[in-house]
Amino acid sequence: MDQIIVRGGGALHGEIPIAGAKNACLTLMPLTLLTDQPLTLTNAPRLSDIRTMTSLLQSLGSEVVSLQDGQVLAMSSHDLTSQKADYDIVRKMRASILVLGPLLARYGHAVVSLPGGCAIGARPVDLHLKSLEAMGAELDLRDGYVFAKAPAGGLRGAAHGFPIVSVGATENALMAAALAQGTTVLKNVAREPEIVDLAQCLRRMGARIEGEGTSTMTIEGVTQLNGATHPVVTDRIELGTYMLAPAICGGEVECLGGRIDLVATFCEKLDEAGVDVVETERGLKVSRKNGRIRAVDVVTEPFPGFPTDLQAQMMALMCTADGTSVLEERIVENRFMHAPELTRMGARIEVHGGHATVHGVEKLRGAPVMATDLRASVGLILAGLAAEGETIVGRVYHLDRGYEKVVRKLRGVGARIERIKEVTSDE
Template identity: 45%
Template sequence: MQKLEVFGAFKLKGQVRISGSKNASLPILAGSLLSNKKIVLKNLPKVKDIETMLSLLKSLGSKIKISDNQVTIDNSNQNKKFASYNLVKTMRAGILVLGPLLAKFGYAKVSLPGGCAIGTRPIDIHLKALSKLGVKFKIYNGYVIAKASKGLIGNTIKFPKLSVGATENLIIAACLAKGTTFLLNCAIEPEIKDLVNFLIKTGCKIKWVAKRKIKITGVSELKETNYSVMFDRIEAGTYLVAAAVTEGKIKIQNIKPDIINTELNILKKIGSKITIKKNEVQITGSKQIKSLKIKTAPYPGFPTDLQAQLMVLLCKANKNSIIQENIFENRFMHVAELNRMGAKILTRGNKAIIKGGINFAPAELMATDLRASVSLILAALTAKGKSVINRIYHLDRGYENIESKLRKVGAKIRRLN
């Protein structure tokens, strides 16, 4: 099993080019199933979750051609409706093929999803919403078996709570439904906006009629499309924190700074110096890090996917800080490993109380999920000496070339088999 060896502590300096967004690419790949015409996607990140989704599309009958900087998808003979456990077990986003398969064929059998063990993340919101479009379903042997014998029929659906996955699944499904669908109380993450922009380019009729309300008029077929996926805002945030925590100076390139306004304002508040240009941000870390009380929240709030990374930074603050995790109920699994490195973090329910003024000590560590993995790297970058991070397969699900990107800005990090 592979592991990472990290030698700290060095100030990171240089430039990092941010990859395409994993969390935008996955629903866009699922949405490509709606079309029988050629689709060319650019700026997909080279990460494990994307490989898994492409394998899932191939298993459903998509023809996929991968060249250096683009993926071409041909669904002209795509006719399978079964998404197996083997392909969905490692990746939550596998459930997103349910909507397009139902829209296209009126039938789908899709395994219940896997992914990081950070909370229950039930799919009941997806299923109840799809049932309002005329879907009948049962869960049997770990699979969702869903039918819409008369095809999908437009309706007005209000989500009981904000759900990124359910919003994406229903947007995709409603594109081929008969009539008009209104989706209310939608999640508005930038990745959802990117999915909508992609679908509009294929000929789908989608309109934001209010901040969290979408109108979708069903169409019968889509057209050929070329589309470039947005940047990965979580990867961008991770490298911003890497600069801040090592008192370094990094230019983050290939981004749209206004999308990560919340994160930039928080980093300014705790003492980092930030210069914003059109498609890049320069950050200079400060010796004096200010403490913070923060809650994770749906966009445009502070993202749960950056909570573990920010926690590492707050261990260096001048006073105690508090993070309240409001999205997932099991997302403090990195705390035990950070405490082994000398952190003093106490968890009470969904709150973490973080003692400031900590100098991390090197240690042998175990990654528990995707974002926890990268938080351990950030802590190791500040610890004098050698740290070893085990179980890094989580990391490869969401970060493209993380070692080489970090090495380019001065980190001493290598992968061991």
């Protein structure tokens, strides 16, 4: 099993290109199931989750071709052979549930396994299912699968309010509503950039959608959708992660393709902590202000609030801050599993339910640590950049799900980092 070795203590200088968003691309790929015409995605990230979604679509009969070293995905679903998403593929990644809405909308029936993914809480799919039931779908959960059937004549437009904001449920409902008969009004929807990107791609395909980026979306169903070419939006989580690298160990790094609007709340917290973020023609330039990082409190919230997917990385920064910070996790349960690993490096962290209190220390110490999920893995790498000595991060297969060429990108700005054992494309 691969490990990443980080030798900390040096400042970072240079530039890091930011990839297309994993979460956006995984949502855009199932759009091919809504049309018999070609759909092409550019600026696609090269990640294991993308390969998993590719395998899932191909198992249904879609054609998916990777071009330009994986940065272009050419897809066609003109002749699907199956409407069943099997457990063997779906178990690997939670985003697999996003094929349910498109299959049900286009074919009137679907069988989709309950999904897997990172072990960071239950994250049930009931919000997805209730929105489809509002459009008339009949659902039966048995043997670990969702058996879904649309009413005669297809899904029907409906008014539906989500009891809590859910990105995935919003995405599934939006895709299904694009081909539903009549008007669908979705309230209390997610406002993330990935939702806006999905709506923009659907509009390119001929969908009639209003309100993306707000809490209410209105969709006028159409009888069919066309093909399109669409660029995947910049990955705001990868962007925020690499912005933290010079913040935690000093130096100045320009994140190419970065945009303030994607990470505005995050940037406010960085400013409060003593980190400069300057917008340039090419992206965002980040450097630490004079002196030690200041402790700040963080509460994770739906967009435009502080992202839950940057909480582990922010905790790594707060471990060496001047003062005490409190991080409150409101989005995903059981998402402080990285805290015990950080304490192995000399951090002082107390976890009580959904709150973590971090008492900053002057220096972290390198140690063997174990990644527990995708974002925790890169949080431990960031901590290793600031630590004295050598940090060995195990279980880095999590990392491959969300960060392309992380070793190469960090090494390119001066980090002393390497991946050992199995040779992969990350080297």
